[in-house]
Amino acid sequence: MRVLASLICGYVFGWGLYISGMIQPAKVLGFLDFFGIPSGTWDPSLAFVMAAGLVVTGVGYALIRPRPPLFEAQSQWPTATAIDRPLIAGAVLFGIGWGLVGLCPGPAIENLATLSLPVIVFVVAMGVGMAAHNFWQTRGTAASKQNLASAHAADG
Amino acid sequence: MANFTPISAAIGGALIGLSAVLLMLFNGRIAGITGIAAGLLDPASTDRGWRGTFILGLIAAPLTAMLLGLSVPAPAAQMPSSMVTIAVAGLLVGFGTRLSNGCTSGHGICGMARLSPRSIAATVIFMVTAVIVVALMRHVVGG
Numbered sequence: 001m002r003v004l005a006s007l008i009c010g011y012v013f014g015w016g017l018y019i020s021g022m023i024q025p026a027k028v029l030g031f032l033d034f035f036g037i038p039s040g041t042w043d044p045s046l047a048f049v050m051a052a053g054l055v056v057t058g059v060g061y062a063l064i065r066p067r068p069p070l071f072e073a074q075s076q077w078p079t080a081t082a083i084d085r086p087l088i089a090g091a092v093l094f095g096i097g098w099g100l101v102g103l104c105p106g107p108a109i110e111n112l113a114t115l116s117l118p119v120i121v122f123v124v125a126m127g128v129g130m131a132a133h134n135f136w137q138t139r140g141t142a143a144s145k146q147n148l149a150s151a152h153a154a155d156g
Numbered sequence: 157m158a159n160f161t162p163i164s165a166a167i168g169g170a171l172i173g174l175s176a177v178l179l180m181l182f183n184g185r186i187a188g189i190t191g192i193a194a195g196l197l198d199p200a201s202t203d204r205g206w207r208g209t210f211i212l213g214l215i216a217a218p219l220t221a222m223l224l225g226l227s228v229p230a231p232a233a234q235m236p237s238s239m240v241t242i243a244v245a246g247l248l249v250g251f252g253t254r255l256s257n258g259c260t261s262g263h264g265i266c267g268m269a270r271l272s273p274r275s276i277a278a279t280v281i282f283m284v285t286a287v288i289v290v291a292l293m294r295h296v297v298g299g
Contacts, residue, residue: 077186
């Protein structure tokens with residue numbers, strides 16, 4: 001049941017990215033290009049995606065927070081709170097890659113549907129980057145592997 | 157602002173939010189694409205099932221749009237021509253999102269909706285960094 005539920009959630013998420021236009025790198029870059037504000041070419045759409053997403057998620061999370069999930073024993077709400085060096089460095093690295101191409105993980109994977117070569121190259125490289133991080137973090141003991149498993153659920 | 161599409165942006169954003177709320181209601185999980193995908197790649201992973209179907213659902217959405225005759229623009233024309241740039245960007249996105257434990261969905265939507273200072277900080281940092289990179293690429297390097 002949880003596998004089917006997750007399929008539906010992925011499908012709704014995919015339609016959200018498609019309808020909002022965020023599946024298109026040009027639309028994302030059109031937002032990130034703040035030089036477009038004085039020249040009139042800036043596209044504020046991404047801000048509307050974020051705002052609508054935050055309102056729905058914020059209200060929805062508040063409503064379901066007290067109850068256990070339907071198909072699992074318990075909810076895995078993130079517990080990490082520290083604004084530490086990995087968070088900051090990782091966000092900077094991600095921001096550089098995102099700005100270079102205009103693809104973040106969701107739209108990148110979703111665009112595999114177009115069988116476009118540059119997208120495939122991007123997603124493979126992204127997978128290598130994620131695997132490299134997994135490898136880097138688990139060099140060592142089984143205990144650190146345990147940490148990694150819980151880290152997958154930490155923020156998203 | 158010729159390309160500005162506030163209505164479809166808000167509808168799409170609301171659907172992304174709906175997906176995040178449903179995944180928490182059903183499976184008790186954060187709808188963070190980075191975390192979901194990284195768990196698929198982890199050799200020690202024991203819960204690939206729901207992660208895999210989420211990704212399948214994500215890819216099925218534009219395929220459905222194509223079947224319905226809707227336009228799904230090929231992204232290639234919107235991307236840098238250099239495969240090296242694309243590969244480097246992919247590596248940075250993959251490694252960076254794992255290091256900071258979240259991306260636009262996990263931190264930007266799910267984390268900020270929880271008012272998590274950690275996610276707000278991450279989102280501000282990757283947004284500002286990306287804005288600077290685009291400014292440099294388009295207006296300094298690219299001219």
